Amino acid sequence: MMMRSAGILMPLTSLPSPWGVGTLGAEARAFVDFLARAGQTYWQVLPIGPTSYGDSPYQSFSSFAGSPYLIDLDDLCAEGLLKPEEYQGLDWGEDPERVDYGLLYRQRFPVLRQAVRRLRARRLEELAAFCAREADWLDDYALFMALKGRHDGAPWSQWPAPLRRREPAALAAAARELDGELWFWKGVQFLFFRQWEALKARAAEQGVAIIGDLPIYVAEDSADVWAxxxxxxxxxxxxxxxxxxxxxxxxxxxxxxxxxxxxxxxxxxxxxxxxxxxxxxxxxxxxxxxxxxxxxxxxxxxxxxxxxxxxxxxxxxxxxxxxxxxxxxxxxxxxxxxxxxxxxxxxxxxxxxxxxxxPGMKVLQFAFDSRDGGGRAYQPHNYPANCVAYVGTHDNDTALGWLAEAEPADVALAREYLHLDPAEGENWGMMRAVWASTADCAVVQMQDVLGLGNEARMNTPSTLGGNWQWRARPGFAAPELAARLHRQMELYERLPAEAAE
Structure with a gap:
């Protein structure tokens, strides 16, 4: 399925922006350009749906909807759906390296309401066509979100029985009463889909394919289960x-x-x-x-x-x-x-x-971590070609974080096996191991490319709070970093086919 290639795992929320969270706007387009210059074939992202309690992208209100947080406000301003003063003077958080989801929840939706009001007033026909095209999932999602708003965010399991059981008369009455809210939630999805489709087209033009992530399960409090x-x-x-x-x-x-x-x-x-x-x-x-x-x-x-x-x-x-x-x-x-x-x-x-x-997955950290017991199957000399190799995923520590936190004997084995050199950067030595392997595809976290430690870990399983927050600083995707990555792709024959010719 995958020719010899490479990619970078970089959550969209982790991109820089002045407005509290990474989005589908200018920084995402710049990152696509960076990936192309770096000789990468793939951009792997985390799930992009609207998040619920805990802020995990793996617990979403819908399998079909896009996250309102990812809609770029500057792009809305450029097309006349927002005015600069409606969002630029707001408090979006003091730490550019962390997402403050509580603050984002309070600030983001009033701004989007302004944009959707103008969208309805100026482009109603275009919006209505989108709603008709996506009615199969959008009608249920919009009503679900509107009803959550009416019930102060309570899960659908706590709504009145006629709504829980989706009795037709109760749903029809709610749709009439919440007509304005239905338009808002549908309008938000219109804005998301337009921006996503534009970014995906930009990636295709640059020869960058997007790897998405589908959680096997859905949240109980979701339009999927309710519907x-x-x-x-x-x-x-x-x-x-x-x-x-x-x-x-x-x-x-x-x-x-x-x-x-x-x-x-x-x-x-x-x-x-x-x-x-x-x-x-x-x-x-x-x-x-x-x-x-x-x-x-x-x-x-x-x-x-x-x-x-x-x-x-x-x-x-x-x-x-x-x-x-x-x-x-x-x-x-x-x-x-x-x-x-x-x-x-x-x-x-x-x-x-x-x-x-x-293709399955091979995680380099598992080759040495005695807590997991992955063992030799995860050592690069044992990888089959039909797999995707990672140093670590979003659920693992960064390369440098793992070297600092794992059992000393495990770290010593990794350093010996991988011939890690502090002068090169031990994170680069670990990435080089998966690039040099026989795996058809090798994907590394952007945190490892940047040489970041435990402070940049994306998620620690079985914990609540402090997860999904890491963000890169402005200027992280520097030209010299792209050049260094490109050289590694040349050395290990992972350049996209066109670039390798």
Whole structure:
């Protein structure tokens, strides 16, 4: 699927901007140009949906909507939908290297309301055409968000029964009463989609493909579950009977209790996996390549009783297996998919990966970290060609952070195996290991390219607070850095095909 190539993992929220968070605007366009100059084929991003409590991009209000935070305000101003004084004088936070999501929540939406009011007044026909085209998911999402607003942000499980159960008369009455709010939430998605499509076109012009990230599960408090609860393991009161997570391991003695409702795979199979085929097909409107998170959950998934405090009492249940992926290929054809095959793996998971033909993932840190027990399978001399190699993912520490925090014996082994040289920069030595490997694709975090430590870690699993906040400083994508990366791509034959000729 992937020729010998390389990419950089850089969350959109981590881009610089004066307005509190990275966006789809000028800095994103500049980063695309940087990737092209650096000889990169791919830009890998984290999920781009609207985030809920905890600010995790893996807990979104919708599998289809885009995050309002990613809409660029300067671009709205340039097209006359905002005035400079409506956003430039506001407090967007004091630390340019961290996202303050609480402040962002308070400041961002009043500004977007100004933009949507002008959009409705000046371009109603264009907006209406978008709403008609996207009605399949947009109507439910807009009503879901409007009802959340009416109920002070409460999850849908706490709404009055007629709305929880989606009784037609109650939904129709709510839609009439909240007409203005429906237009607002639909208008926000119009703005997001236009900016996303423009950025994706810019990337294509520069020969940069976008790798997206699809969480396997959806949030309980989402338009997805509210609109179609029959696809999930719910009781008659529309409460989950079990929730998702993963068992205890070297990083967490209690395991991880994610809390997402589990899929009713029997019901999904009975209707030809309609819900999933629609979801994945839609993602390929956003991305060129799709990384499916927690791939092992399709072979068997970890089910935790809904009332359990942690993941210790969970147990494994069979997933849909190869039958699902055959149905997917029959519906949308062969698509470039990366399987996130990390975690507790069994021979059956390895067989499913082989049967699909998807490239799996290899994480260099796991080759040496005794807490995880990944071992030799993650050492570069054992990589198969059909994989994507990482120094670390968004759930890992940065390269320098890992060297500073891991067990001394593990770090000593890594330094010996990788011949790390402080004069070169040990982060560069770790990146060089995945670039030099036989993996078809190698992706490194931007934090590692910049040589940042633990302060730039994106996420620490099983923790709340302090995650998803890292941002790069203005000027981070310097020409000399692009040149250094480009030379590494030349050395290890990872330049895009056109650039290598």
């Amino acid at each position: 179609d609860p029959s696809q999930f393991q719910m009781d008659e009161a529309l409460r989950p009977t079990g929730v998702a997570g993963c068992p205890p391991d070297g990083f967490s003695a209690d395991g991880q209790r994610w809390g997402n409702p589990l899929f009713d795979w029997e019901a999904m199979k009975a209707d030809g996996y309609r819900w999933w085929l629609r979801r994945i097909s839609f993602q390929f409107r956003f991305y060129d390549v799709l990384r499916i998170d927690h791939f092992r959950g399709f072979e068997a998934y970890y089910a935790i009783p809904a009332g359990a405090e942690n993941a210790k009492k969970g147990f494994w249940k069979p997933g849909p297996g190869l039958d699902f992926f055959r149905a997917l290929e029959a519906a949308i054809g062969k698509r470039p998919i990366i399987a996130e095959d990390l975690g507790f793996l069994t021979p059956a998971v390895h067989q499913l990966l082989a049967d699909t033909g998807f």
